[in-house]
Amino acid sequence: MYRSKYLLKSLRKVLLVAAAVLTIVGVLAALQQLPHDNSNTLSSSSSPLLQLLVANAVVDVSIIKCWRSSCKVPDGYTKVVPLLDHANPGHLFRYYLVAKHQPVATATRVLVELQLGPSKKDVPGANVPPDTEYTVLDAYTLTKRFVATTPTEGALLPDTEAIRDVEVLFGTSDFADARPFHHASHYTADEQVHPVVSALKISATQADHYLKQLADFEVLKQEMTFPFEGPKFKVLQLSDLHFGQATGKLQVDGSVSSDLRTIRFVEHSLDEEKPDLVVITGDLVDLDRSIDYRSVLLKALQPILSRNLRFVFTFGDELLGIPSTDGETSARIILFLSSLPNCYNSMAEFKALAHGTANYNIKVVREGAVAAHITVLDAHQQKLENSQMNYLYRINNDFKDIYKLLFFHYPLPQFRPLGKFKIVGSYNEKHPLNSKTDSKFLDDIINCGYQAVGVGHEHENDACILSEHADNRKIWLCYNSATGDSAHTRLDSEYVRKLRLFQIDFEKKELLSWKRNEKDKSGFDYMMIHPIP
Known part of the structure; x- marks a missing residue:
């Protein structure tokens, strides 16, 4: 009798954990079904958990310039909404981040650092380190650093912290993204509202532990x-x-x-x-x-x-x-x-x-x-x-x-x-x-x-x-x-x-x-x- 009760209790816990993981995925799906620009758009309100669950990483981020609602998103990239100049509506042109996600197992490199800043006239040329790239478009500069991977040897090392998701947020100098493993890059340090790029940077080892914490709490949440x-x-x-x-x-x-x-x-x-x-x-x-x-x-x-x-x-x-x-x-x-x-x-x-x-x-x-x-x-x-x-x-x-x-x-x-x-x-x-x-x-x-x-x-x-x-x-x-x-x-x-x-x-x-x-x-x-x- 005691063994039966124990087995039932254990089975119930397993089912709750499974339901918790499904709930996490369900929240992501619901968020992505809310209205946004088009089918080739990734809402930056989406939680990064989905990318973690499918072992993806960001392999590149760039900026595109759109004429009002007319946008050409490069193949393989998704547009991150809202737009970078969301704080200054009325401009003829609109600027968006676009991100390329790829399964780590097939990637040849992954993004590990990302900074957003004003346009630079003195972007290094020949002296740029081989793992660093700059994207400059009008008022914006992206500074990116990559780590090469070797798919045939198991891709990324489990302790390498890679960027798994990118969001566009907005704030002033008092804004901080305090979510675990999120790193915020402010466009400027002044007190005017400006874009902030927040990147989820986490290793596979950290992700395993973090997802377990989330799943454990999701069980408590479902039971309240x-x-x-x-x-x-x-x-x-x-x-x-x-x-x-x-x-x-x-x-x-x-x-x-x-x-x-x-x-x-x-x-x-x-x-x-x-x-x-x-x-x-x-x-x-x-x-x-x-x-x-x-x-x-x-x-x-x-x-x-x-x-x-x-x-x-x-x-x-x-x-x-x-x-x-x-x-x-x-x-x-x-x-x-x-x-x-x-x-x-x-x-x-x-x-x-x-x-x-x-x-x-x-x-x-x-x-x-x-x-x-x-x-x-x-x-x-x-x-x-x-x-x-x-x-x-x-x-x-x-x-x-x-x-x-x-x-x-x-x-x-x-x-x-x-x-x-x-x-x-x-x-x-x-x-x-x-x-x-x-x-x-x-x-x-x-x-x-x-x-x-x-x-x-x-x-x-x-x-x-x-x-x-x-x-x-x-x-x-x-x-x-x-x-x-x-x-x-x-x-x-x-x-x-x-x-x-x-x-x-x-x-x-x-x-x-x-x-x-x-x-x-x-x-x-x-x-x-x-x-x-």
Whole structure:
């Protein structure tokens, strides 16, 4: 009997790993099926995993010049979109990178270094090293270095780091591609938005290890579980960062915000607190001041990606006012996020609910049992709907006495309490909330056993409000405050940015919360969430 159970468990794990690999490939296929220029185009939003899985490498990269929509792509090459001068639309000519991929087993050379820069008048001629080539076209110069391979002798050595994929991104001097094995080459070092070529450079040995890591996490993502053995599980909430393509945002008072300042604040907080999970409750980016959503997402997430932290994202008001067809914009964002390492967002849950596209429940598993639920809901169009309450009941029916935290962007009506109420923190924005969410939903949330709700949206509120109900039922409703320097503050232009933390202490059976502020980067307003004093 025991042997049968063991075999079934082993078989299930094998099937999950196989499904994980298929999911990775499926994400790639879905990304490539989204609209792009033509059939001879490789979208640079595509993950490089497909090339790794089929043992390909980049054997050459060049630049082509197109007359508006008329392009001649060399045979064997694929056009990398978007175009290099995407940040400067309106030009008669358009410039694209084109890349040639080839199976390593048949290649005679592979690309190992790639740099993009302005045109050079002094490109070396006779003194160019034999492994180096330059491509110069108008305002652009590519510097390329190759390593020769010998197909008859097994091609590339397993420890040789070769470029497997090339992407065109955009940013300023504060942009970094923090994904593992990605190397970014900036066109220029100034603070104007410019093209950045990001190359995935990885050896076969590294790829084997990396793909195993991705497949292992994909199993957890499909099960939506977080195995954890420590005594304290810590969640760091980020909200309303409002990253854009440029270095900052022009504010109403004429000042210019600093996205780099936000990055430094988040980095310091992550290093000091060392959270187990990061929950992003919307308004991560300002799409209306972004020319490439992938680039600005990578910019915003670089503190998390560079620290190899697990995270989950749900939407705020990013999509308000953004034209889209059948959720195409949100689909692209979720697809791209799902391709990032350690991100719990996935397409598996994309159409599981009638409302929103980013609804997830992560089960923290400790000592072989579910010990906590970390749930995020998508407050699409600034509201929650019945389908999401049904989802909460469905995922919580079998889990009564565990710790539960719920996160979404737009506050419930009860975040504007009447009369006297208990509060910890600053409660500055008191204008009518105009919440479209049914007020009865808070009863549903309490019935499902949640001890606290964490929201964003209101940039100058950082308080936790105790909402008290009949039968001695209570729940803390907690604001995060704006974390990003580019988040507009109407009441106080000098408002100090903050972020919130929650910590489950399994041994003491306590749930705590506190905040960190950007000014002195310290923790403050430590409070007991559960049990309620």
